[in-house]
Amino acid sequence: MHEFEVLADAVRRRLVAVLALGEQPAGVLTDIVRAEFGISQPAVSQHLKVLRENGFATVRAEGARRIYALDPAGPDAAERALASLRSPLSQRLDALHTEVARGRRATAQQKTSHNKNRSAS
Template sequence: MHAFDVLGDPVRRRILELLADGEQPAGAVSETVRAEFGISQPAVSQHLKVLRESGFATVRADGTRRLYAVDAAPLREVDAWLERFRGFWAQRLDALGTELARGKRSRSSTERPSS
């Protein structure tokens, strides 16, 4: 499965957001996702399986619990792919920053009391 197919699903993106805060037990992930999306525990398990099999998440056993964590390697690949497009928004953000700074300077000069 292609990385963007994995990330295209809002449930899987939410699971990755939860895991970005650190290793999480499957039960806690399932509880949060079930409450937010109204899906069943087996459906959450299927999403966790997709994340594992696509390399976005790792799992380790801790007794009877399964602890999930983000595997950053596929995210680095996505980031590398996005790099070629950053110029499209970076220039606009730089221009916005310039305009905001001009506006602040303009407001400062008009707000100063004249002597």
């Protein structure tokens, strides 16, 4: 699954946001998501599985509890994917900025020349 597909779901984005604050037991994550989205515990488990399988979360056992943490690999991959989309756009915007600046300079030079010609008349 592509990083954007993982983050396209509001429940998974919320889970990532909570995990960004620090490790959380599965029960706490389930309680938060159930309260906010009204989905079942098995549905929350499926979202957590998607996060684990796609590098956005890690899990470790602590007795009978499962403790989840944010895996920086997922957000880093998403950031790289965004950067690859921005790069060509940035180059185009830089080129547009250059052309706009050239146009302004040319307009200013024309006004200066026009004003000099009027003053000489």
